[in-house]
Structure formats: structure tokens, C-alpha cells
Amino acid sequence: MANFTRFAVCFLLLFSAACSSAPGSHLLNPALRHTKRMPMPPAKKKVSDLIQARIAAGDLKEGSVYFHALNTGYWFGLGEHQKFIPASLLKVYLLIRVLQEEESWPGALKSSLKLQDDVRNASQEVLPYERLVQGRQYTVEELLSHMIVYSDNSAAYTLHTRFGDKSLEKIYFDFGLQTGGKDETYLTLKQYMMVFLSLYNGTYIGADLSGRALQFLSDSKFKDGLKAGLPPGLPVAHKFGERGVSTPQGRLQQLHDCGIIYYGDYPYMLGVMTRGDDIKKLAAVIKDVSALIYSEVDYRSKEARN
Template sequence: MDQKMIKKYFAAALLGALIFFLGFISDKLVVDKLSDKKYVKKCLVERENSYIKPNDFSFINPLLDCGDVGNVSHQNINIIKTKVVQFIDEQKANGNITRMSVYFRDLNNGPWFGINEEEEFNPGSLLKVPKMIAVLKEADDDHLILEKNILVKGATSTFVQYFKPEVSLIFDQAYTIDELVRRMIIYSDNDAAAVLGQLLGSNILYKSYEDLGISVPTDGGYLTSVRNYGSFFRILFNASYLSNKYSEKSLRLLSEVTFDKALRVGVPQHVQVAHKFGERTDGGKKQLHDCGIIYVPDKPYLLCVMTRGYSFDTLASIIAQVSRIVYEGVEEKKVE
């Protein structure tokens, strides 16, 4: 091998080693940065400074996501959590619930707490939120898809709802995809959801799960936790998956949900709530959940509550009381 070839191979080997070394150092720096308390503190300050003024958007606040900061030990967070834990224990002792999970997160600067936050439940109609996200992700690429008309020929869902839609689809009538999304969210219409599912197919509907690193649902057997499900509301609030336009549209629709027997009850009417409920019957046991964003002025927070018990009405009342405990805690002792 001549001298020129030796130099060429040597240079290539040196370059490869250099790239590997720089990649290794880069990965290490990223990991170190995410675990660096100074970085997290700086990140949180930048989040506060980037707050979008109300005139720009009403429901979203695209901020730098600093990830989970951890169970912050601020006294007011602990007071709220302690009260909720005591309430849950009382309800269990009285036989009103069998299981319950709660996830709270301050959406301004990230403090959070969870109670049985990793326990899994059947989400029921909560899955209509990621279905909406999947449809609007398509609209980000082609907004005309929302104007497409679909003829609804008859009932397509077999699930019986305890909390029935206030408005149902009229069969043998055409609806735009935009209207089907609206009815699916605001009225929790199962037929609207089923039509959208059939129209778009599982590849499109479940792409958002894959993009976000969340397991894809299977018919009837899908389980999720309050913390995992809360991710959908976080990505809408931060506009980190959909565009600002469609993140805002999503949360606006969720603020118009007609179901008002759980989270909504615990919050004064002047405070906006963008939320979605879900129900499921499994044998003799019921599951009822309500998750969403409560827009306390200058202090929006995410609250997700999932329950198991024997009466939907009782479970709704319990969720409402948890919502009230959290709201009063946030308002009386500001989470800072």
C-alpha cells in the first residue's frame, strides 16, 4: 500500500474516532444537563418569561418543557395532597370507591403530585382526546380535510353510555369531519367517534400515540394511568405536537364539554375548565374519570382523577369534591 493510501485510511479512521467521541460527549452533556438542578432552575425561569399574553391565545401557552421536576416539597402542595389523601381514605372506608388515582400539575412552573398515579384504568371516552389530536394532526398538513362531508348511515357504536350525549347524530345525514370532531368532544358522542375511526383508520389514529411514545390502544382492553393520560393535555397546553392553531382549537372544544358533574362542579363557573370524562362498566364495577386543565387566572393547573366503584353518580360526586379541594388549595395558598 502506497504512502497516499495509508494517509487516506489513517485520516478516515481519525475522523470516525473523532465523530464517535463528540457524539459520546454530546450525549453525556445532555444527560448531565437534564439532571443538573441549575439547568432545571434556569429552564423554569425561561418558561415563566415566555408566557404568552391573553390576547394571543386563550387556552394554550407554548413554553419550554423542562420535564418533571419531581414531587416538589412546597408546603402548599403538601397541604393539598394531604387533604386529598385523607378524603380518599374516608371514601374507601365508607365503601364509596374501591380504587382512585389523582395527578396534579402546576402548568406554569411544573410542581406536581400524584396519588397512586401509576395505577392503570380503562379510559373509556377519554380516548376521544387523542383521537381528536390525530385528526387535527392531519389537518395541520391539509386543513381542507376538516371540510370533507361524511354521510352517517346509522349507529356504529355498541357501547351503552350512562351519561348519554345531550345531542346525537341524525342518521342518513351528512356531517363535516370538523363537526364530527366537535360532537365527539363536546357531547362525547360515541357514533361520531366511531365514524371518525372508520374513516381515518388505525394507522392515522394511533400515530399520535407512537409519536409521543405511548402504547397503542387495543379494542376494549387498553389501560392507562392518570399521569400517562395527563400527557395529552400537556402537549395541547404547550402546543408541542399540534400547531398553535389546532392546539388552541382542541382546548377550546374541551372547554365546551357539556358533562358538568365531576371536575366542573368543584370549580366556580367563572373559571374555565377544558376537560374530558370517560366511563366504563366492568361486571358490577364502574369506572369514571375526568381529566383536564383548570384555568385559574395566572395559575392554570392540570388535574386528572380516575376512579373505580359501584355507582357512576357517587363517583362523579367524589371527583367533584377532589376538584373542589384542589381548587381551594390553589386559590387560598398560591402554588409557588
């Protein structure tokens, strides 16, 4: 019996060593050695059913969803290649451009600019806020904060007049975004989510400034989309965008919310883009998708720990 036990122990040790040195194992992401898989195939079907039910109910005309588990790389999308008008989502690219300036010229965020009003300034329907004072001097950092936290269009316009140069165009180009001309800019959800992935990994601007960008985004006051479907206090770095477009059939609304949800050891990216007639119903769709995904991640994470 003792001989058998010694044989079994030796076999297990040899087997473990063989597994750890399997062909190609050195080519894998080292983080995978410490990560438990958390596949979520059922979630895609549930989200698809939710979207189709909302379309059938008339709450939604079109919707796109993108999910990405950041510790495993598992992702799925629904209509993630549909094109939408990004609207205020573009402010994240401008945020990156200004932080690039700080990277090249430390202290740039402390410089001042006079607030200018955008004559095209569209009124917000989903996030009322106290506006900055026209003609007053604000630091670049204050303008950045207002642009992201409140999605302030005047702050964005003021920053764009100073930083909307070829460097910003290069950022658009690097992320596959085509701008310019008289037509609206369009992008896909999957395309847009790559900007959040680059910030999370600190791959486009340095880690310190990427963290700073995510801090601005985590201070967002918009609570009717992704955050509405999450437990209070769960950190979320996100940006919303809204746009109304006149069509022969009437006014068509678009509402989007995209970001990173910091759920313990299982952070994930989630983006939802929507089109429909009623902005409040679109916000409810985003909320319900967020709640559904959270419940799936919560369940799967507990399952993975056992």
C-alpha cells in the same frame, strides 16, 4: 451615616447582580424569573385523606389523582400509575389525529362524512344528549365537536372509520399507549395527562391547532365531575370517560375526568380516575377532589401574591 448608606446600596446592588448571574441560572426556564412559587404539599395529604374516607364509606373502590401546576411545574400524584380503562378519554387522541389532517391538508375539517352507527355503541349514563341522525352528512368539524362536546360514540366511530389509520396508531405509540387485540386498552392517569400537557404547550401539533383542540374540550357539556367542584364560569378544557365492566362480584363502574383548569395566573392540570359500584358516587368523588384542589390553589395563589 451617608457613607454607610452608600455602602449599603452598593452592597445590595452587587448582591442582586451576583444572584442573577448565579452558576447555572442561564440553564433555568426563563419563565421562572417571573413566577412566584406556589408549593402545595398539604394538598396531597388532604386529597389522600378524602380518597381513603370515600373508600371506607363504600363510595369508591379505587381512585387515582394527578395535579400539575402549569406555571411552576410542581405536581403530585396519588395512585397515578394504576391502570384504568380510558373509554371515551381515547377520543382526545382521535381529535389530535383529525387536527393533524387539517394541518397537512387545510380544509379537511370542512369535508363531509355520512354518520355511521357503532354497533358496539354503549349507552351513556352521565351525559344524555340529542343524537345526530344516522345516514346524514356532517362536516368533519361538526363530528369532532359532537364527539368531544357530547362524547358522541357514533361521531367518534364515523371519524375513526376515516382517520383510524397508522397515523392514529403512531399517536398512541408516541404517548405510550398500547392498543389492539381483543383485550380492553388500559392506561395510567399520569400517562394520560401528558396529552393535555402537550396541547397546553402546543408541542405535539402546532399552537393554532392545539388551541383549537382545547376549545373543543372547553365546550364539553359534562358538568358532574371536575366542573361541579369549581366556581361557575371558570374555564375548563377537559374530557370525561365512563365504562361499566361485568365482574363475578357484579357490575363495576369506572368514571374519569381529566383536564386543564384556567385559574387566572395559576392554571393547573387535574385528572381523577375512579372505580366503584355507583356512577353517581364516583362523580361526587371527582367533584369533591376538584373542589378541594381549587380551594388549595386559591388559597396558595393569594398567599403568593402577598
